[in-house]
Ligand SMILES: Nc1nc2c(c(=O)[nH]1)N[C@H]1C(S)=C(S)[C@@H](COP(=O)(O)OP(=O)(O)OC[C@H]3O[C@@H](n4cnc5c(=O)[nH]c(N)nc54)[C@H](O)[C@@H]3O)O[C@H]1N2
């Protein structure tokens with residue numbers, strides 16, 4: 013490929029997969045949902061056959077052929093018609109015009125250069141949050157960050173939607189967030205040692221299909237089965253019964269969403285009342301218990317945190333709570349919580365509560381005891397981490413210091429220059445003029461989408477790279493067609509998983525789609541930073557370099573990897589890793605010799621630092637704080653607590669148009685689980701179309717009536733493509749079942765500024781009349797191209 017007639021460094025960077033490079037051995041590929049053998053006929057994927065070493069392959073493999081060859085692929089660069097003419101219009105409502113690559117690249121380069129010149133790097137928002145692909149070279153967001161850093165910087169993002177509250181509170185309590193991000197007790201250790209495994213939020217089998225960066229072997233379902241076979245008692249504290257195995261060793265404790273902190277405080281108070289707190293451990297390994305104990309006993313606020321007190325809040329009978337406290341102290345106990353608990357208002361509190369309860373039990377650092385998070389959230393949890401050697405592309409550091417918490421996206425666009433609190437400091441939102449998104453879908457992932465849609469009209473330019481016409485692509489000014497992983501070569505890898513998998517490009521890209529890296533290289537060329545961006549490497553050379561770097565790192569730790577050609581020919585590699593020691597074992601042996609990263613070096617049951625921030629929504633010790641929207645504040649207008657769990661039928665919004673997800677829809681809409689009691693009260697039967705709404709929005713779903721969900725709670729999975737009835741109007745009803753038109757765009761707390769997507773009240777009713785509907789996955793309307801492609805704007809030279 014050439015840009016302005018000149019080849020890039022003489023080395024062509026292909027938009028097509030490296031068919032020229034040797035592809036030995038059987039085709040193989042990886043995705044966040046696992047490894048597979050692509051079966052390809054005439055350049056088209058016809059099947060994704062599970063990898064022979066995977067003991068629990070994901071059913072989502074069945075969705076791949078339909079997704080890769082969907083009618084809604086972006087096949088040519090496109091620009092929003094009024095934006096192209098410079099006449100305003102409205103993002104999301106206007107038709108698009110297909111343009112040539114040269115025109116599209118000139119337009120984007122011109123917009124980047126102009127924005128930077130007029131407003132500085134801060135005005136370019138390149139956070140681009142999202143999962144994108146499992147391939148570690150062509151990870152769109154990472155490549156975008158590298159590209160924008162080469163240009164002199166951009167406003168970025170910090171933290172994540174997944175565990176943003178935990179990520180901020182855990183460092184204050186235990187010194188780092190490794191109980192969420194790193195090694196926790198393995199399935200082997202739990203099966204061998206754990207008597208009681210307390211799961212706040214269960215261990216949903218659907219979630220462990222996924223691992224960011226892929227996996228060669230889904231081990232979690234087998235792990236939990238071995239734990240149950242070993243006789244471990246599993247307690248599923250959850251508004252939902254089905255998110256733990258159906259097994260006699262599993263006890264379901266139904267609970268109101270958002271109330272777990274009260275349960276945890278009561279369990280601690282029971283241990284305290286029974287004289288069953290491990291006072292030796294608390295004295296040796298923690299600080300601040302006097303403050304916490306005074307609160308539990310009611311000395312601080314006059315409220316004794318008894319089991320009866322917690323029953324009124326949680327709906328869990330007091331007797332169940334006292335029984336549970338007795339069980340927890342009667343043997344080896346491991347406590348965990350799903351990440352969902354902290355994607356809520358005051359989501360920091362249940363996590364701090366879990367750690368405090370584990371400290372009272374005194375088993376932190378023992379094999380199969382203590383606490384650890386993420387079982388039932390992603391595939392890796394309970395496996396063995398490898399602290400080295402993961403192939404990864406390392407972007408150039410961003411020279412611009414602005415980093416906005418991911419969940420404050422709409423606030424940033426609506427309140428440029430305004431101050432906000434974040435983890436003890438005050439920051440200001442940048443004045444963003446250009447939004448650049450590659451590899452994420454904010455019109456799936458953000459809360460209160462009607463609010464975001466209004467905020468999103470503010471920037472001057474929105475650029476999106478997408479393989480599909482997603483809701484976010486439809487909200488762009490320029491859409492650049494990206495390849496899927498199957499259309500290029502890459503490597504899947506993650507430090508939480510022992511597998512390296514070659515992702516061999518085997519499918520022809522549709523139309524004019526190009527790799528994100530190719531697109532950004534062409535922009536870099538136009539803006540005078542080609543060398544910095546590509547390092548002089550084409551895709552094949554960059555892939556090889558990424559692998560070789562990982563190989564050197566692994567060799568330095570005594571793990572020889574095969575040479576690149578041998579790895580590529582074989583298609584996969586499994587590291588052989590020794591069993592890890594229990595987390596915090598060294599700290600337990602000697603807190604003085606192996607201190608934590610907290611100010612005291614110990615577990616902080618009361619944190620003077622957090623207390624010193626003075627946040628009323630995140631005080632200095634685990635505290636029950638009533639959420640704004642939950643069962644306790646339900647009204648006749650909005651009586652139902654809506655949870656938006658991760659979908660079992662897809663990855664977020666990915667694969668929504670095909671296979672498993674498509675087959676799950678009810679009358680074309682996302683299924684919504686309603687309790688039998690709530691269904692009866694509303695005359696709702698399976699298969700009915702329902703209207704779900706609150707003051708923020710309205711969405712239409714298909715009813716699934718269930719006995720496995722607590723009355724007063726409904727479940728609507730994330731990821732159904734946002735389809736407003738009238739994209740030209742504010743707050744138009746959404747036709748396809750996207751929960752984020754209902755969720756609140758408020759932070760978990762000022763400490764974390766994390767999402768609070770699970771703290772939501774709604775109304776539900778059956779819709780009798782025919783309801784309008786539109787195909788959520790069809791491409792947008794296209795207008796005729798202007799008479800001739802506008803002459804390429806001459807981008808100002810990059811400073
Ligand atoms: N209500 C509610 N909302 C939530 C949550 C919740 O619990 N409740 N959970 C939140 C969580 S934890 C998360 S992680 C987020 C997930 O939010 P996202 O990560 O934004 O969701 P995805 O659908 O995975 O978006 C990835 C996008 O990348 C695109 N893509 C894939 N491969 C490529 C590629 O190679 N190149 C380019 N350019 N694009 C590519 C896909 O088509 C897709 O549009 O959602 C959050 N939103």
Ligand SMILES: Nc1nc2c(c(=O)[nH]1)N[C@H]1C(S)=C(S)[C@@H](COP(=O)(O)OP(=O)(O)OC[C@H]3O[C@@H](n4cnc5c(=O)[nH]c(N)nc54)[C@H](O)[C@@H]3O)O[C@H]1N2
Pocket residue numbers: 173174175212213214215216218219220221222249250251252255267268269270271272350351352353388389390655656657658659660661662663664770
């Ligand atoms: N198939 C599939 N798997 C995925 C994903 C996907 O999109 N599809 N997404 C991945 C991503 S990005 C992430 S972050 C993880 C997220 O993983 P999680 O956060 O664990 O996922 P959820 O499905 O939202 O919720 C897990 C469980 O928590 C329970 N729960 C919710 N609120 C409460 C509460 O207040 N109290 C109690 N006790 N329980 C509660 C729910 O009922 C559910 O059983 O999943 C990952 N796995």
Ligand SMILES: [Mo]
Pocket residue numbers: 173174175
């Ligand atoms: Mo996530």
